[in-house]
Amino acid sequence: MIRVVLPAHLRTLARIAGEVKLDVAGPVTQRSVLDALEASYPVLRGTIRDRDDGRRRAMVRFFACQEDLSHEPPDDPLPEAVTTGAEPYLIVGAMAGG
């Protein structure tokens, strides 16, 4: 079970309270987690990454286990603590603007 924490605006948009818990088939990577998230909550398509090429939106960042994964290859395996559910995968809106 993968735990995903979304920024408040996206929780509101997708009508999610608290963390999201996802079952991810196959290797647990940033891409497979986001694929599973968007499959469960289609309204999130396009809000985290580009619909067409899958690139992370410029003002969205990804973290896990105190590490910034935003620039890591999307098909790299996520840390084991994320795959076991011990630690959440964090999707964060960049702190900018008002």
Add this chain to the structure above:
Amino acid sequence: MSSVRVLVGTRKGAFVLTSDGKRDDWAVSGPHFPGWEIYHVKASPADPDRVFASQSSGWFGQVIQRSDDGGRTWAPVGSEFSYDGPAGTHQWYDGTPHPWEFARVWHLEPSLGDPDTVYAGVEDAGLFRSADGGQHWQELPGLRGHQTGPSWQPGAGGMCLHTIILDGSAPGRMFTAISAAGAFRSDDAGETWRPVNQGLKSEGIPDPKAEVGHCVHRLAMHPARPDVLYMQKHWDVMRSDDAGDSWHEVSGNLPTDFGFPIDVHAHEPDTVYVVPITSDSHHFPPEGKLRVYRSRTGGDDWEPLTRGLPQQHCYVNVLRDAMAVDSLDSCGVYFGTTGGQVYGSADAGDTWAPIVRDLPAVLSVEVQTLP
């Protein structure tokens, strides 16, 4: 008794203001979609309970919301806006080619007769249509694909398609306006377009017959006289009597002819409203006095409307989509400011009162007159 519903889009959410026909006691609901920019909220003329909202954020992109109960509850619909075919390029601020990139929906224009059909004007300038209540969007590529497209340039707010007018008297006729490309007309339901900017004069465009390049801020039309169009240009208030084929200036005695919104009285096609703004570098009213100007002669002769509006120390702006009229017997006029006030007049502008004073900056105001 008739009632009025005012749909307000702001920098931080949408609000719905409702009143009976007296328009002196208002209920306020919202913020809907708090924290998101709501560029526009507009209801279907064919089904007043159906309301569309453009919700966007620099962080998370574009969402389209739809209500089927007059704005009480909402659900997201489709938000995929993909340009038809190769994106191509327009000109960037420095004159270099720049690829078309979707940024947001500025304006939603529901069909006059079909509650499932709605048009969207977007940045970078393009026109989209949904025929299934906003679930799926297809570009009408004839506009962006016009031969002048590669020469269009953005205005200061981006290269936005901000105005869509549907002419119910002429099947297939519609108008759009783009900053800073100009006004366009289609006579075949948006398949093909031609620029309608002859007569516009803009500093920085030496060619008086330039087809495009003008920073048109807003167009307005009275449905009973659809060949007459009014325009608030960057500078100049303009009028066309031939559906945009030619324009002449009607700024007349305005204290400044810079501004953003323009609208027409619901029952008097010659009664027009503008909100003069000091200049393109001073986006606030002249002398700190918030004045709506009304012409009852179709332009040129303007009178200031001040009763109930702040006449000192007022430095707000009124944006292009932030003025609307109702269609009650005594026409109501409404506008919102960047200071978060929404003012209403139940007597065609003679007197004004704030409906709300402290909203986030107002981006758009639309009005529904309900039976």
